[in-house]
Amino acid sequence: MATITKNYRLLTQLIDESFTVANADVYNLYLTLSKHSIRFGAEDTIRHKFVLLEDYAFTNIFNPLQLVQQLREIIMEHAFLSTVKWHRVRVGIKNQKFTFLPGTLFEAGAAADYLKLHTEIDEFHDRVFSYQHPGLDMVAIYATDQYLPTFLQTTFQPETVQIRHQTSALIETLLHLTERIPTKRLYAYVEQNYLTLIVIKNGTLEFCNMFYYASPEDFIYFLIFVMQEQELNPDQDVVTVWGDLLHDSDLFDILRKYVRHLQLGKKPTNLSYSYKFDEMFEHRYLEVFSLHFCE
Structure with a gap:
């Protein structure tokens, strides 16, 4: 059997003292993954409280098989991830292979x-999913x-596994967080090499797309372009940002240069956190x- 090289390292591990493997059947396990990272969260479904968060960074991941191999390594070597029976295992995938259609x-x-x-899909290797957004004809x-789905369904109880696209989870969360106002608002989610932009007006999705960027100049181009297309003004309209954005980064500097009213988002309400x-x-x-919001 070929040896699998470990190409990951643990960046963050937050575990509340109340977390116990014996209560795993009341915890939802949330998992997001890309070629740059895998992140786990556990939510106590009785208290609606997040009690665990782990963040792993990847290096030298070039294809989906390598990604799943590293996911397997993390789970199988973890103290409890592969051994407990979770209430639900919900996975958010990050890629540009998505679209939306009226219901x-x-x-x-x-x-x-x-x-x-x-988008281009591989008929032999890709598996297609769909998700009906509740409250939206979409x-x-x-x-x-x-x-990925093959590994998840053989590792966990198949009936507990749900696979969602990250954009759907972000949309549902923003619809929960934001007020119903008659003007458009732009929300941004920043990750390494990817920028997700969502525009909401009066509780309705107006725009959603994910862009690949290779430089801060690419990054700000996509943001300003979408604002112009959506008739938003970088000097007047508020842009709210979440994600992997550091205050001393080039991305943050260029955002402050071109967007006058920039604000950083907060954790979702109606949930509690350790x-x-x-x-x-x-x-x-x-x-x-x-x-949590993407049932």
């Missing part, structure tokens, strides 16, 4: 055909390499918390 037009059997109109259609989470920035890890 009235959606036919489940044609999901792959809809997606092919917007269905998210997305794909991920089959290695005091251990107080040591992290409020705008971090929304991708994990948002899976």
